[in-house]
Amino acid sequence: MTGEPTEPRTERLFRGTGEHYPDDVALPEPPPWRRPRPDGTARAERPYLIGPEQVEVVNAALRLRRPLLVTGNPGTGKSSLAYAVADELGLGPVLVWPVNTRSTLTDALYRYDAIGRLRGEAPAPGADHEPNASAGVGSYVRLGPLGTALATRHEGRPRLLLIDELDKSDVDLPNDLLHVLEEGEFTIPELARLPESPDGVAVFTEGSQERVTVHRGTVRCADFPFVVITSNGEREFPPAFLRRCVRLELPDPGRQQLQDIVRAHFAEAGPDVLAEHWPKVCELIESFVVRRDLGGLATDQLLHAVHLLRQGVQPDARHLREAVLRELRDGGGR
Numbered sequence: 219m220t221g222e223p224t225e226p227r228t229e230r231l232f233r234g235t236g237e238h239y240p241d242d243v244a245l246p247e248p249p250p251w252r253r254p255r256p257d258g259t260a261r262a263e264r265p266y267l268i269g270p271e272q273v274e275v276v277n278a279a280l281r282l283r284r285p286l287l288v289t290g291n292p293g294t295g296k297s298s299l300a301y302a303v304a305d306e307l308g309l310g311p312v313l314v315w316p317v318n319t320r321s322t323l324t325d326a327l328y329r330y331d332a333i334g335r336l337r338g339e340a341p342a343p344g345a346d347h348e349p350n351a352s353a354g355v356g357s358y359v360r361l362g363p364l365g366t367a368l369a370t371r372h373e374g375r376p377r378l379l380l381i382d383e384l385d386k387s388d389v390d391l392p393n394d395l396l397h398v399l400e401e402g403e404f405t406i407p408e409l410a411r412l413p414e415s416p417d418g419v420a421v422f423t424e425g426s427q428e429r430v431t432v433h434r435g436t437v438r439c440a441d442f443p444f445v446v447i448t449s450n451g452e453r454e455f456p457p458a459f460l461r462r463c464v465r466l467e468l469p470d471p472g473r474q475q476l477q478d479i480v481r482a483h484f485a486e487a488g489p490d491v492l493a494e495h496w497p498k499v500c501e502l503i504e505s506f507v508v509r510r511d512l513g514g515l516a517t518d519q520l521l522h523a524v525h526l527l528r529q530g531v532q533p534d535a536r537h538l539r540e541a542v543l544r545e546l547r548d549g550g551g552r
Contacts, residue, residue: 249525250486266295266302267479272466276303279464283376285445287460290468293516296448299468300380309444310372313363313379313424317387323394326364326381327437328421330408355412356419356432366424367443368402369432377443385449392459400462402439431449450514470510471517476503479517480524495527502527502534506543513545 230269231239231246247253276299279286288296304312315326324542361369367379384392398404409419409432418431430437447463449455471479484491492499506520522542523533533542 220384223262232540246529249483249521251483255301266298267471267475267482268295268299268468269475272468275464275466279466280307280444282464283442283444284383285447285463286466287447287455287463288466288468289449289451291470291514291516292450293518294468294470295517296468297382300378300446303444303446304378307375308373309375309378311425313367313377313443314382315363315379316382317384317391319386319388321387321391323364323398324362325400327404328359328361328365328406330406330496331358332408332507333359355408356421356429358421359406359409359421361421361423361430362426364398365404365437367445368404368439369437370423370428371441376441377491379443379445381447383450384447384455385452389453392455396459396462399445402442403436405436406432407435410549456480462499473503473507476506476517476520480521482519484524484528492524492528495524498527505534509543509545515543515545517542 276286280303286300290296300312304310363379364381367377370377406421407423412419412435414434418433420429420431420549422429474504477500480503481492501518502523506515506523509515519542526533526538526542531538533539
C-alpha cells in the first residue's frame with residue numbers, strides 16, 4: 219500500500235457486506251481497561267474508587283488479618299477490590315479461586331497427579347528428577363490458589379487470595395473452609411505418609427514454576443494471607459463462617475461517584491479527552507442510574523457506553539442500548 223495511513227473510521231468497522239476493511243487503517247483503540255499490562259499479564263490496572271467508610275472496613279480486615287466478605291450487586295466492583303488492594307500494598311499477583319457448584323476445598327488446596335505418576339509420565343515442566351522417591355512424588359503435586367496463598371509470601375508480605383462468588387458453592391464448602399482459614403495450615407495425605415525426609419518435599423505452586431518445601435506433609439503459613447471473598451447474595455452463609463469474616467457491603471455508586479469513575483478510567487487518554495462529550499456523558503449517567511435502579515445495571519456497562527460515545531457511536535440507539543445497557547435481571551448476564 220502507498221501513501222500515509224488514514225485516520226481510523228468512526229463509522230461501521232464490520233459492514234456485513236463482504237467489503238474488506240482497508241489494510242492501511244488501524245482499528246480503533248480498545249478501552250484503557252481492556253489493554254494488557256506491559257509485562258504481558260491479561261488484567262490491566264484500573265482505578266478503583268470507593269467511599270471512605272468502605273476503605274476503613276477494608277483496613278480493619280487487613281489489620282485483623284481476617285477474611286473480608288464483600289457483598290453487593292453485580293458490577294459494584296467486588297472482585298476489582300482485591301486487585302486494587304494487591305496493587306496498592308504490593309502483595310504480588312492475586313491468587314484467584316473462582317467458585318462454582320462443583321468446587322471442593324481440596325481443589326483450592328492442592329492437586330495430585332496420581333495417574334501421571336502411576337503411568338510414569340514426566341512430572342510437571344521444570345521439575346527436577348530427584349534421586350529419592352519422596353522428593354519425586356512432590357513433582358506430581360501442585361498447590362492450588364488457597365494452598366499457594368498459605369505457603370508463599372511476596373517480598374515479605376502476605377499473599378492475597380480472591381475467593382470469587384462463594385455463594386455459588388455447595389452448601390458445605392463455607393464450613394469446610396473454617397479450619398484452614400482459622401489455623402492457616404492443612405495436610406497433604408499423599409506426602410504425609412511418605413518416609414520422613416530431613417529436606418522435606420518440594421512441590422509446585424499455583425500459576426508458576428516456583429516450588430516450596432513441605433515438611434511432614436503439612437503446609438503451614440508463616441503469615442496469614444489476606445483473603446477477599448465475594449458474594450452476590452444468592453444465599454446466606456453459616457453463622458460460624460460469618461463470625462470469622464469482616465463484612466463489607468458495597469453500595470451502588472451515586473451520580474457523582476459515577477462521574478468520578480468515568481473520569482478516572484479515561485484519565486490516561488488526557489484530561490480533556492471527554493470534554494466535548496461531557497454533556498452527553500452526564501445524560502448517559504442519568505439514564506444509567508434510572509435504569510439501574512429499575513432493573514439492575516453494572517458500572518462496566520456505563521463505561522462501555524462512554525467508550526462507544528467517545529468513538530463516535532451513539533450507544534443510546536435502541537439496538538445498541540439492548541446490547542450494551544441491557545438490564546442484568548432481564549437475561550443480560552450476571
